[in-house]
Amino acid sequence: MPILTRESNIDEKRGSNLFFYWRKFRKNPLSCASLVIVLLLYCMAAFAPWLASYDPHKTDTQNWLNPPDGQNWFGTDRLGRDIFSRVVYGSRVSLTVGFISTALVILIGTMLGSLAGYYGGFWDTLIMRFTDVIMVFPTLFLIITLVSLFEPGLIYIILVIGFVGWTSVARLVRAEFISLREREFIQAVRVLGASDSRIIFRHLLPNAMGTIIVAATLSVPAAILAEAGLSFLGFGVPAPIPSWGNMLREAQGYMRQAWWYAAFPGFFIFLTVMAFNLLGEGLRDAMDP
Amino acid sequence: MRSFLTKRMIQTLVVLVGVSLITFFMMNLAPGDPFMMDPEMRMNPEAVARWKELRQLDRPLHEQYYSWLVNLLKGDFGISLIHNRPVLELITERLPATLLLTGTSLLVALLFAVPLGILSAVKQGTFLDKWISFFTLCGVSLPNFWLGMLLILLFAYHLNWLPASSLRTVGVAASFYDYIKHLILPVVVLSTGSAAYYIRYIRAGILEVIGQDYILTARAKGLKESTVLFRHILRNSMIPVVTVVSLSLPFLFTGAMVTEYVFSWPGMGRWIIMATLSRDYPSVLAVNVIVAALVVLCNLGADLLYAYFDPRIKYR
Numbered sequence: 142m143p144i145l146t147r148e149s150n151i152d153e154k155r156g157s158n159l160f161f162y163w164r165k166f167r168k169n170p171l172s173c174a175s176l177v178i179v180l181l182l183y184c185m186a187a188f189a190p191w192l193a194s195y196d197p198h199k200t201d202t203q204n205w206l207n208p209p210d211g212q213n214w215f216g217t218d219r220l221g222r223d224i225f226s227r228v229v230y231g232s233r234v235s236l237t238v239g240f241i242s243t244a245l246v247i248l249i250g251t252m253l254g255s256l257a258g259y260y261g262g263f264w265d266t267l268i269m270r271f272t273d274v275i276m277v278f279p280t281l282f283l284i285i286t287l288v289s290l291f292e293p294g295l296i297y298i299i300l301v302i303g304f305v306g307w308t309s310v311a312r313l314v315r316a317e318f319i320s321l322r323e324r325e326f327i328q329a330v331r332v333l334g335a336s337d338s339r340i341i342f343r344h345l346l347p348n349a350m351g352t353i354i355v356a357a358t359l360s361v362p363a364a365i366l367a368e369a370g371l372s373f374l375g376f377g378v379p380a381p382i383p384s385w386g387n388m389l390r391e392a393q394g395y396m397r398q399a400w401w402y403a404a405f406p407g408f409f410i411f412l413t414v415m416a417f418n419l420l421g422e423g424l425r426d427a428m429d430p
Numbered sequence: 431m432r433s434f435l436t437k438r439m440i441q442t443l444v445v446l447v448g449v450s451l452i453t454f455f456m457m458n459l460a461p462g463d464p465f466m467m468d469p470e471m472r473m474n475p476e477a478v479a480r481w482k483e484l485r486q487l488d489r490p491l492h493e494q495y496y497s498w499l500v501n502l503l504k505g506d507f508g509i510s511l512i513h514n515r516p517v518l519e520l521i522t523e524r525l526p527a528t529l530l531l532t533g534t535s536l537l538v539a540l541l542f543a544v545p546l547g548i549l550s551a552v553k554q555g556t557f558l559d560k561w562i563s564f565f566t567l568c569g570v571s572l573p574n575f576w577l578g579m580l581l582i583l584l585f586a587y588h589l590n591w592l593p594a595s596s597l598r599t600v601g602v603a604a605s606f607y608d609y610i611k612h613l614i615l616p617v618v619v620l621s622t623g624s625a626a627y628y629i630r631y632i633r634a635g636i637l638e639v640i641g642q643d644y645i646l647t648a649r650a651k652g653l654k655e656s657t658v659l660f661r662h663i664l665r666n667s668m669i670p671v672v673t674v675v676s677l678s679l680p681f682l683f684t685g686a687m688v689t690e691y692v693f694s695w696p697g698m699g700r701w702i703i704m705a706t707l708s709r710d711y712p713s714v715l716a717v718n719v720i721v722a723a724l725v726v727l728c729n730l731g732a733d734l735l736y737a738y739f740d741p742r743i744k745y746r
Binding site for chain 1 (some may be wrong): 441444445448449452453455456567568570571572573575576578579582583588679680687688691693702703706707714717718720721725726
């Protein structure tokens, strides 16, 4: 079966491509640093109960708005809760939103983008006009409108951010499919009698993977910023759950007395968003010729 | 050209109708009513029924949508359910403050972004380019509400140089100097993010032009470097600049929501948020449709400007 050997060759080549990407990625110190920071942040979220020095919900009316010291590294908030512990637990919200919303973004964007790019014609027009409609909405406004329709809760925020953010991924995947589908190797597979689904899943998607991975990495920071913004405006995660955005919201009234209240949660949003941006760019540089 | 315009007009109409349909049904199908906020109304079902009848909210949805559309074509955006005043009036009251803020920020951002973007592309790979790239990355990663809070903390509370909120000092006669002092911090916040974004966009656009064969030709035929830069590279790089500006124009309208919130700016931001929360359909619909129309028109404008800057682009 000549076809089989052909495909196993392709697989082998893809494996060596990954190695090639990794070698290129490794050469950029900033990309490596960002990868380490992202991994550390995920560890922080996973091991929050061990890392946090206090219960993030425990109030202490004797010690409210204490400046940072040896006991409370990032100080305490208006109810005497330890800000360091709340920041550690807050990473769970941000990273969950970043991860699941992005998964949704990629799923919807890839599905619609590949349908439009592969079949063209009527489907292309229908899907792309729908994409246009979603794109002309002011994003944050659309998210706020949708979120205000549901009861406050993390799950709705994740869903809404995912359902609003897929448009650029759909466009990228569509463009990639359109340029790929006319290539000779796709025509060859078609001549061999492969079905549409086999062409899409076995040949087109693997070739578009680089674009999709980069788009995914770069949509994580957008999702994290959207959640932080929502929580800051009061549409986000409901109050007792610590999230970096709603900590900043609380801090607004205590800016004069306690700089640390706003400084630390905000710094972690900045750090996370920056790390994912750098990681995405490092991946793009490594995968783009 | 004419058939291109006709095609684009039809596309524009489809998108606008889509936006209005989605907004209209999204807000109407959701549980909750505009008067849920008002406890007195919630107590009295009869009053609610009469209130609905008065505003024709008891009619079927498609009829409501139709009459809204007909009124819109006459230039009537409807009456706010919360403020009981024409939506257009509410918008025109708040728009100047928002435009002052967003317009100034756009100008400041471009003032920095265009030269820095060109500089970092022309000096690609140098120390300077790396620093500019690093700062733009910081700029796009900074949550603007946090930057706003930090600036308030430093310049308003600790140093006491600049005011922390509002458009002008209350109880003092309005003066140009007073407005400027209130503008500085929010403008810095808004323009940092957008300048960083513009710089990246412009840099990428110019790098693409620099790689083209005609630049190589221009150099090969012995043109002075300055001629190559101004006549060939920069003129062709106007396309990314035009794109970026035209894409950001519509957001002069709503783009400052969070920043306005942080600085208690008396603009559209807080009003839009409140209108959404209280299900003030006519206001939300109006804002959505206006912004959507602006986005589509600016896209069309950008397409037409491309042809001006790059004669090779022809629309059929």
